[in-house]
Amino acid sequence: MTIKDLTNLLQGKELYVEEPDRTIESGYAGDLLSFVMGRAPSGCAWFTVMTNINICAVAVLADIAVIVVCEGCEVDENVIAKARQQGINIISTELDIFGAIKKIDAG
Amino acid sequence: MDAIHLEYDVDGKNFVSAGSATESVKAQLKGLGINPADVRRVAIAMYEGEINMVIHANGGKAMVDIFMDKVIVKLIDTGKGIPDIEQAMKPGFSTADEDVRNLGFGAGMGLPNMKKYADECIIESEVGKGTTVTLITNFS
Ligand SMILES: Nc1ncnc2c1ncn2[C@@H]1O[C@H](COP(=O)(O)OP(=O)(O)OP(=O)(O)O)[C@@H](O)[C@H]1O
Ligand SMILES: [Mg+2]
Numbered sequence: 001m002t003i004k005d006l007t008n009l010l011q012g013k014e015l016y017v018e019e020p021d022r023t024i025e026s027g028y029a030g031d032l033l034s035f036v037m038g039r040a041p042s043g044c045a046w047f048t049v050m051t052n053i054n055i056c057a058v059a060v061l062a063d064i065a066v067i068v069v070c071e072g073c074e075v076d077e078n079v080i081a082k083a084r085q086q087g088i089n090i091i092s093t094e095l096d097i098f099g100a101i102k103k104i105d106a107g
Numbered sequence: 108m109d110a111i112h113l114e115y116d117v118d119g120k121n122f123v124s125a126g127s128a129t130e131s132v133k134a135q136l137k138g139l140g141i142n143p144a145d146v147r148r149v150a151i152a153m154y155e156g157e158i159n160m161v162i163h164a165n166g167g168k169a170m171v172d173i174f175m176d177k178v179i180v181k182l183i184d185t186g187k188g189i190p191d192i193e194q195a196m197k198p199g200f201s202t203a204d205e206d207v208r209n210l211g212f213g214a215g216m217g218l219p220n221m222k223k224y225a226d227e228c229i230i231e232s233e234v235g236k237g238t239t240v241t242l243i244t245n246f247s
């Protein structure tokens with residue numbers, strides 16, 4: 001599944017997507033940043049409700065393919081600016097994390 | 108290749124710049140053509156150490172030496188120090204306050220991540236004087 005496919009499936013909004021055709025290799029859900037750092041596989045879609053600027057550093061350093069901000073949580077313009085500057089793909093969806101992952105599982 | 112030496116000042120309590128030293132090191136390693144899995148291990152371990160200096164120690168210095176076969180990251184602060192290193196290393200142990208927990212820190216997984224991802228993780232600390240963390244990662 002590509003980032004574009006995922007965005008469509010989740011009826012998501014592209015906050016910044018540089019690589020729409022990048023393949024998502026796996027997924028990880030969580031909000032505690034050190035858990036994400038330690039456990040999220042590289043190339044994954046990361047489902048979270050965290051929206052502060054530190055999610056950008058985590059995504060870059062852990063080689064996360066796309067951040068999926070769930071529950072329609074508002075993402076600040078400065079976070080999107082940092083994503084753009086660092087080439088991080090970030091989308092948002094109104095779905096909660098469970099709902100989002102259920103959608104993917106159902107294809 | 109001669110060793111490459113890099114130095115960074117890490118700002119305390121600045122959550123906007125937090126991680127920028129590690130991001131720079133990651134970019135350098137990538138540029139040198141180091142295997143991406145090794146670059147990722149260095150980045151994860153160093154980020155945890157950098158963030159700890161930001162959160163727990165009012166900032167500090169990062170010194171990085173890149174060799175042919177390994178990278179040595181030294182994170183040096185003059186913060187409050189760690190009274191019981193063994194306890195601090197335990198997964199889940201954290202003294203992080205409410206404010207930083209709200210940012211997603213404080214799971215007590217930073218030091219365990221350093222131990223997991225670096226080949227060697229040496230912590231030296233003296234209460235009231237500061238902490239030095241040395242992370243050695245060998246390239247595979
Ligand atoms: N550089 C440091 N100076 C002073 N205390 C530190 C330092 N690094 C770690 N500690 C202490 O060790 C504890 C455990 O650190 P660790 O990185 O594992 O967890 P954390 O930083 O609290 O949370 P997390 O890393 O999961 O966000 C900290 O809560 C803090 O009390
Ligand atoms: Mg920590």
